[in-house]
Amino acid sequence: MIRVETPDHAGSRDQARALTATLPADLQGETVLLDCSELVVGAPSFFDEMVKQVLTLRRADALEISGARDRARDLLERAANNRSVRERLRIAAPA
Amino acid sequence: MPTLPASARALTIATFDSHLDPLAARCDLENLQFIDAYGLVGTASALRAALDETPGLRVVPPANTNSAAHLANMGFRAFLDECGLSTNLPARSAASVSGVVVPLRSAQLAGGDQALSHLLWAQLRDHVDAQVLEAVTEGVWEIVGNALEHSGVDAQVMAQVYRSTAGGQPPHHDDRVQVVIGDVGRGIHASFKATGVRDPADEREAIHVALEYLATSVPDDPGRGQGLFTTMEQVIGLQGRMTIRTGMRWSRSTEPAEATGR
Numbered sequence: 001m002i003r004v005e006t007p008d009h010a011g012s013r014d015q016a017r018a019l020t021a022t023l024p025a026d027l028q029g030e031t032v033l034l035d036c037s038e039l040v041v042g043a044p045s046f047f048d049e050m051v052k053q054v055l056t057l058r059r060a061d062a063l064e065i066s067g068a069r070d071r072a073r074d075l076l077e078r079a080a081n082n083r084s085v086r087e088r089l090r091i092a093a094p095a
Numbered sequence: 096m097p098t099l100p101a102s103a104r105a106l107t108i109a110t111f112d113s114h115l116d117p118l119a120a121r122c123d124l125e126n127l128q129f130i131d132a133y134g135l136v137g138t139a140s141a142l143r144a145a146l147d148e149t150p151g152l153r154v155v156p157p158a159n160t161n162s163a164a165h166l167a168n169m170g171f172r173a174f175l176d177e178c179g180l181s182t183n184l185p186a187r188s189a190a191s192v193s194g195v196v197v198p199l200r201s202a203q204l205a206g207g208d209q210a211l212s213h214l215l216w217a218q219l220r221d222h223v224d225a226q227v228l229e230a231v232t233e234g235v236w237e238i239v240g241n242a243l244e245h246s247g248v249d250a251q252v253m254a255q256v257y258r259s260t261a262g263g264q265p266p267h268h269d270d271r272v273q274v275v276i277g278d279v280g281r282g283i284h285a286s287f288k289a290t291g292v293r294d295p296a297d298e299r300e301a302i303h304v305a306l307e308y309l310a311t312s313v314p315d316d317p318g319r320g321q322g323l324f325t326t327m328e329q330v331i332g333l334q335g336r337m338t339i340r341t342g343m344r345w346s347r348s349t350e351p352a353e354a355t356g357r
Contacts, residue, residue: 009212011236043236
């Protein structure tokens with residue numbers, strides 16, 4: 001599993017692109033874990049771009065989310081629905 | 096001739112447009128008694144646009160020394176310095192009581208949207224509750240991001256807090272915050288026109304289109320176009336108000352249906 005950690009303030013598409021820039025171009029067969037435990041505030045554009053980079057462009061088997069609060073979970077679900085990849089987004093239940 | 100504020104006693108969200116002179120020879124703030132964040136970002140944006148056609152434009156500072164000091168505390172002198180304009184405004188006072196939490200600044204010179212997010216968060220956390228703080232910061236990410244990506248130029252940002260009558264020590268969760276973001280780019284209508292994804296008839300319709308969920312000028316990217324809608328959704332959900340202006344058209348909202356004209 002490939003692990004990616006969000007910064008504490010994450011709002012832009014550029015940030016999401018930078019976080020995923022070092023990932024392989026093809027992630028088929030892989031699961032990416034997005035660790036949101038340090039996240040203080042995140043914006044829709046950041047989450048949408050993460051979903052796009054990991055699930056749409058790199059075609060990972062799954063994007064697994066941990067440590068996300070309600071707002072981040074909601075925005076990630078919206079993004080995955082908009083891009084028709086909701087079945088590959090896995091959100092861990094809050095601890 | 097540039098369009099600039101002239102002979103105004105007050106430059107606020109309610110009065111700014113009525114004080115714009117389309118044939119101004121200078122930026123005349125001599126009579127100014129009061130200015131809010133909208134008035135200042137508007138003035139700075141108008142000046143940025145005017146400087147493209149009239150370099151070395153003259154800025155007349157307020158005659159009233161308190162007003163001049165307030166303008167300086169709002170970051171206007173630093174802005175004029177960045178633009179290479181000289182004026183005899185005083186230096187910014189360290190002990191500002193004006194409620195200015197983020198003085199006027201360029202998004203790019205401030206270190207970009209992440210630096211702005213941290214600054215806004217740190218400055219507002221003692222003034223508003225956690226839900227408002229999160230919504231405001233999220234909205235600033237989206238709007239500044241839109242400005243930098245779609246306008247093709249830098250954005251100006253300012254935030255000011257109007258304190259509750261309780262006074263005293265923070266946190267005062269009844270305080271109100273006004274955050275203003277402005278740019279002098281091509282405008283929302285031209286941004287849609289440039290890619291042809293949507294075809295609004297004019298600036299007014301362009302605002303309405305921009306407020307639709309998933310309406311975007313970016314082609315072939317189905318998840319784009321959330322920023323303005325979700326910001327509006329958050330602001331209205333917290334009984335706030337969002338005003339969008341492009342060109343000489345603007346829309347003030349109390350609920351999404353009113354803002355989008357639906």
